[in-house]
Amino acid sequence: MTEAPSLKLGYVVIESERIDDWQRFAGEGMGMHVERVSDDLLTVRVDDRERRIVVKRGPAEDVVSLGWELADDEALRAMRKHLEANGVSTGAGTAEAAALRDVPGFFGFDGHKGLRFEFFTAAKRTNRPLVAKTSGFVTGEGGLGHAVLFTRKPEALLADLQRLLGARLSDTITDKLQGTEMEFWFLHLNERHHSLAVAATKGVRLDPLRTRVQHLMFEAVSFNDVSDAYLRCKELGYRIAMGMGQHPNDNGVSFYAISPSGFEVELGFDPVKIGADWDVRQYRGISKWGHRPEFEPTKAEKRATIWTALKSLFRK
Ligand SMILES: [Fe+2]
Structure with a gap:
């Protein structure tokens, strides 16, 4: 049995028809460095990488790829071998797709709800300064942030993420949200408390989400960056899925806004890092304080x- 080399989230690819709105949301709201490459392409920087978020024109209105970064070519080759040894057939990305992501090359497989898991090394760096309302973002050893996946089959998805990506359990949370009892599993791949989390309804497993990703999280360097972004998002009219609050497990302070594509984006500050003597704990309640919903979905949205x-009951 091979072991997966160490991974960190390196980039996300989003497909949207609302690129103007994404430019406003990411730039004016979340305070990221945005570059409008063309009418059909927006790229976003949060550090010295050219393309951490790529928003390309397309009908999915969703995250379509998560790019996982490996240390070097040897680790990249070992990862491919590990996936193939576990029965996952991987396909190489085209030169055009690699250029879009600003990486030398990549391979990947279709995972959760068709979400593409991609693997790369040696993304290009730039010396150009960030032009952003947020003073900085934390990436480094913990990678770009995290993604949360909602599923009807949490046990199978958790087993896959552990076996294929080498994810390890950080902790679990149960909570009753909007009248529904929920379970969450938080998984680490590096020092970030979680690079991935899995969410499911307890009892009858339902997936009420159209999107592959429930939310993406990015980490700002200061509390003020988060509170200022929260106020800007409100001012710009973006819906706040959850206002400022603090999680009990990673102690991160954050808020969640609904992105132009419908999934949520969390901007957080100061989550704890995973250390060598980490104890897996169970929590009740996803928040120590705050994180209150600040809008009511329309009747059509509820329907x-x-x-x-x-429909998810009849999906494979
Ligand atoms: Fe999160």
């Missing part, structure tokens, strides 16, 4: 959510 949840 769509119920319909998606019911």
Whole structure:
């Protein structure tokens, strides 16, 4: 049995028809460095990488790829071998797709709800300064942030993420959200408390989400960066899925805004790092304080959510 080399989240690719709105949301709201490459392409920087978030024109209105970074070519080759040894067939990205991501090359496989898991090394760096409202973002050893996946089959997804990516359990949380009892599993791949989390309804497993990703999280360097972004997002009219609050497990302070594509984006500050003597704990309640919903979905949105949840019962 091979072991997965160490991974960190390196980039995300989003497909959207709302690129103007993404430019406003990421730039004016979240305070990231945005570059409008063309009418059909927006790229976003949060550090010395050219392309951490790529928003390309397309109908998915969703995250389509998560790019996982490996230390070097040897680790990249070992990862491919590890995936193939575990029965996952991987396909290489085209030169055009690699250029879009600003990486030398990559390979990947279709994972959760068709979400592409991609693997690369040696993304290009730039000396150009960031032009952003947020004073800085934390990436480094913990990577770009985290993604949360909602599923009807948490046990199978957790087993896959552990076996294929080498993810390890950080902790679990149960909570009743909007009348539904929920379970969350938080998984680390490096020092970041979680690079991935899995969410599921307890009891009857339903997936009320149209999108592959429930939310993406990015980490700002200061509390003020987060609170200022929260106020800007409100001012710009973006819906706040959860206002400022603090999680009990990673102690991160954050808020969640609904992105132009419908999934949520969390901007957080100061989550704890995983250390060598980490104890896996169980928590009740996803927040120590705050994180209150600040909008009421429309009737049509509620109907769509119920319909998606019911349809999910018949999905493989
Ligand atoms: Fe999160």
